[in-house]
Amino acid sequence: MCKLNYESRASFILERVFTMGMQEDEWKVNEYYGKERIRKEVVKCRALDRKTLNYLSIFYEIPKKEFACYTKDVFQKGF
Numbered sequence: 001m002c003k004l005n006y007e008s009r010a011s012f013i014l015e016r017v018f019t020m021g022m023q024e025d026e027w028k029v030n031e032y033y034g035k036e037r038i039r040k041e042v043v044k045c046r047a048l049d050r051k052t053l054n055y056l057s058i059f060y061e062i063p064k065k066e067f068a069c070y071t072k073d074v075f076q077k078g079f
Helices: 010-020 024-032 035-042 050-059
Strands: none
Touching: 010 024, 010 035, 010 050, 024 050
């Protein structure tokens, strides 16, 4: 069984929680990482869907253009 390093794989974990997790999962990562660490890590995520990107942008007060996934053509063309 593979063990996941919660510190070095934070952006991967947060991407999965916000795209596929339940509300309780979000509460747990907020408690574990804190709002500032989450803000720092989620902008690195490259595979966020539009709904998740909008939620993270609003809830964590991060401009969409700061997200790595926002620079992809899918979001720029208005899809």
